[in-house]
Amino acid sequence: MKKLLAKLFLLTSVFVYSQDARLDFDYSISNPTVGDTITVNIKAVDINSSTPSLIQFDLQYNNQLVTKISNTFTVLSNNTNSTAQTALSEFTGYKWSDGNETSTNLSALYTGWNSNSIGYSANNNFNVERVTIQDGQDIVHGDIYQIKFKIKDRASAGIADYSDIVELNWGRMVDNSDNTNYTVTSAADNIDLTNVAGVNAGTVTINVNSPHSNKDQMKYDVYDSTQLENGEPKSGESPLLTGTFDSNGQFQTTELSLDGQYYIDITSADNGSGWMNSIVTVTDAYKAFQYAIATNINGGSTAVFEYVLQKMLGDVNGDGSNDISDSYEFLAHINGYESSAAIPTATGTADYHYAGLIANFGVAANNYETKLFTVTESVKTFNFGHAFKGDLDFSHSTEPTATAAKQDNFTVSSITNPNTGKMMIISNSSQPDENYVLDISSAIVDGKVELTVNLNTTGLVGSQFNIVFDNTILAFESIKYDTGNEMTDFSRVKDNKLWIGSLDYNGEKEIKTGTPYIVTFNMIQTIQNTAGLINYTITEGVKANGTKVNFNIQ
Amino acid sequence: MKKILLLTLLLILGCAKEIDYEIVDFTFVPEELVIAEDAGLRLASNIVHGNVDINVKLPSAGTYRIRVLDITNRIVSQEKIEAPKGDNILKVYVSTLPDQSYTVELLTNEGSLLGKDVFAIQQ
Numbered sequence: 001m002k003k004l005l006a007k008l009f010l011l012t013s014v015f016v017y018s019q020d021a022r023l024d025f026d027y028s029i030s031n032p033t034v035g036d037t038i039t040v041n042i043k044a045v046d047i048n049s050s051t052p053s054l055i056q057f058d059l060q061y062n063n064q065l066v067t068k069i070s071n072t073f074t075v076l077s078n079n080t081n082s083t084a085q086t087a088l089s090e091f092t093g094y095k096w097s098d099g100n101e102t103s104t105n106l107s108a109l110y111t112g113w114n115s116n117s118i119g120y121s122a123n124n125n126f127n128v129e130r131v132t133i134q135d136g137q138d139i140v141h142g143d144i145y146q147i148k149f150k151i152k153d154r155a156s157a158g159i160a161d162y163s164d165i166v167e168l169n170w171g172r173m174v175d176n177s178d179n180t181n182y183t184v185t186s187a188a189d190n191i192d193l194t195n196v197a198g199v200n201a202g203t204v205t206i207n208v209n210s211p212h213s214n215k216d217q218m219k220y221d222v223y224d225s226t227q228l229e230n231g232e233p234k235s236g237e238s239p240l241l242t243g244t245f246d247s248n249g250q251f252q253t254t255e256l257s258l259d260g261q262y263y264i265d266i267t268s269a270d271n272g273s274g275w276m277n278s279i280v281t282v283t284d285a286y287k288a289f290q291y292a293i294a295t296n297i298n299g300g301s302t303a304v305f306e307y308v309l310q311k312m313l314g315d316v317n318g319d320g321s322n323d324i325s326d327s328y329e330f331l332a333h334i335n336g337y338e339s340s341a342a343i344p345t346a347t348g349t350a351d352y353h354y355a356g357l358i359a360n361f362g363v364a365a366n367n368y369e370t371k372l373f374t375v376t377e378s379v380k381t382f383n384f385g386h387a388f389k390g391d392l393d394f395s396h397s398t399e400p401t402a403t404a405a406k407q408d409n410f411t412v413s414s415i416t417n418p419n420t421g422k423m424m425i426i427s428n429s430s431q432p433d434e435n436y437v438l439d440i441s442s443a444i445v446d447g448k449v450e451l452t453v454n455l456n457t458t459g460l461v462g463s464q465f466n467i468v469f470d471n472t473i474l475a476f477e478s479i480k481y482d483t484g485n486e487m488t489d490f491s492r493v494k495d496n497k498l499w500i501g502s503l504d505y506n507g508e509k510e511i512k513t514g515t516p517y518i519v520t521f522n523m524i525q526t527i528q529n530t531a532g533l534i535n536y537t538i539t540e541g542v543k544a545n546g547t548k549v550n551f552n553i554q
Numbered sequence: 555m556k557k558i559l560l561l562t563l564l565l566i567l568g569c570a571k572e573i574d575y576e577i578v579d580f581t582f583v584p585e586e587l588v589i590a591e592d593a594g595l596r597l598a599s600n601i602v603h604g605n606v607d608i609n610v611k612l613p614s615a616g617t618y619r620i621r622v623l624d625i626t627n628r629i630v631s632q633e634k635i636e637a638p639k640g641d642n643i644l645k646v647y648v649s650t651l652p653d654q655s656y657t658v659e660l661l662t663n664e665g666s667l668l669g670k671d672v673f674a675i676q677q
Contacts, residue, residue, distance in 0.1 A: 440632060441634045442631075442632065442634070496650060528643075530633045531644065531646045531658070532650075534650075535650050535651055
């Protein structure tokens with residue numbers, strides 16, 4: 001009877017107080033990125049003096065999210081079970097279901113297999129590994145199996161996240177010496193990865209909102225944020241992406257990653273066409289003078305630009321102020337001189353670009369330009385503003401749209417020229433361009449070629465004509481001005497280029513109507529006519545209030 | 555005998571009807587520049603390098619304009635010519651123009667279009 005009670009006690013112990021163990025994942029990965037390797041160790045953990053000599057489990061992984069690299073029976077390296085028998089069976093295209101069973105109760109899942117919806121069904125996205133380890137002695141608790149995976153790009157598979165990349169389906173531990181089946185659980189039966197970097201973002205669209213027609217000459221260089229130092233690309237770093245925008249000012253890429261942070265530089269190229277010579281013109285020069293002459297000796301100014309960014313654009317000599325020395329740099333430029341100032345030219349390479357996300361473009365608190373952008377699942381289109389140094393009238397630059405980009409105290413009619421007492425207006429958006437009719441033509445007159453400019457409209461305080469002539473046929477001789485006695489005229493000839501114009505930077509004097517300019521050329525060769533010999537690259541005027549005037553040549 | 559023949563010749567010429575001769579300026583027009591209409595403009599070639607011959611055929615003598623316009627229809631060069639009625643073989647010079655395509659137009663001095671053609675600069 002005692003023996004019977006003892007046996008019943010032992011039996012009860014087996015079923016009610018059976019020893020427990022766990023099969024757990026042991027892995028670590030920081031800042032997971034597509035392409036990284038993740039090493040997963042499966043370890044046996046003792047809870048209640050378990051002594052298994054057989055350990056068996058099924059592990060499945062999502063073959064769309066990870067690729068198996070290798071596996072190792074680490075149990076063989078524990079200095080005890082080096083002669084243990086191991087077996088690995090691999091099954092492709094199956095997915096486990098826990099049915100109604102608790103997913104971490106691995107031994108219950110094993111015993112419940114093929115009942116209560118527990119079991120496998122075909123699924124091409126999953127692979128299964130069945131691991132069997134048995135030994136003639138107890139298997140030491142600790143690492144028993146290791147498997148390595150490479151993280152794949154979930155975007156290409158159309159999967160929303162990296163949950164359940166690896167999962168323990170079921171597990172069992174048995175002491176073969178007395179056929180004790182242990183209750184096996186798992187602290188966590190699956191592995192989820194979050195914040196995986198390098199997931200392809202799909203199509204990302206970048207726009208530059210430039211108002212000119214040479215947007216296909218605008219260049220971009222995109223860097224990963226890891227390539228930055230003090231907010232700028234490190235010296236010698238090669239951009240992740242480089243190229244030119246299309247004629248609409250757009251480029252698209254599939255090279256960027258979700259949640260990736262990037263830095264963009266937007267610059268431009270002239271490629272010999274000369275379009276960048278047209279960025280800074282007499283209107284910009286006039287605005288620069290208007291601002292400068294309202295600046296006192298202490299740097300204070302009664303003039304107010306409409307946008308804070310204009311103070312940056314107007315500081316072409318980079319001395320931190322907008323004064324008369326900047327203005328003369330502008331004047332030199334429209335007169336054909338390439339000064340050291342950061343004014344865009346056909347050949348210049350100076351740093352004259354401002355570019356940033358349009359939402360912050362021109363906002364002083366954002367240093368006028370925010371070049372960092374982060375691609376997310378919901379934001380894959382980015383709009384950038386771009387401005388050229390010196391482009392005070394925004395003829396080729398993005399006019400800021402952010403409220404904070406405007407000067408608080410700007411009003412169109414509140415500025416007085418200290419020299420003249422007249423109102424100065426140096427705004428932009430409130431001054432749409434005007435168009436004036438102008439007659440400009442060449443003709444052979446008394447054996448010479450004359451270029452005649454006829455102006456019939458009043459109100460111009462400045463004008464600019466950039467001219468190119470065929471200097472294999474024509475030789476410049478002279479310019480005859482009839483712009484008014486007090487108007488300041490300028491001209492310069494270099495090679496086959498001629499710059500002529502006038503500017504009263506105080507805005508008091510107007511260019512006389514009639515024929516303000518006659519340019520005379522001598523013929524080097526005998527010609528019968530002049531068609532195409534003299535070309536006009538810039539023809540522009542400016543009114544006293546700063547309005548840009550486009551000449552409509554008739 | 556010689557004197558008789560000379561007198562006879564003088565007699566014949568003296569009795570002959572008087573003929574009026576009109577001297578007309580003649581401009582040789584190469585086949586590629588011939589314009590059938592009374593007025594118009596024609597280029598010798600629509601692909602140009604350096605310069606190209608152009609026939610400017612005018613309905614009457616006077617002042618006319620020859621314009622070169624870029625793709626945006628902006629006048630990049632304009633000439634005024636004084637020329638007689640009919641064919642006028644001139645040139646359009648393109649050396650200083652950026653390598654693009656242009657329209658050349660013939661207009662009266664008042665701006666009425668008489669003809670136009672399009673050319674491209676050979677790069």
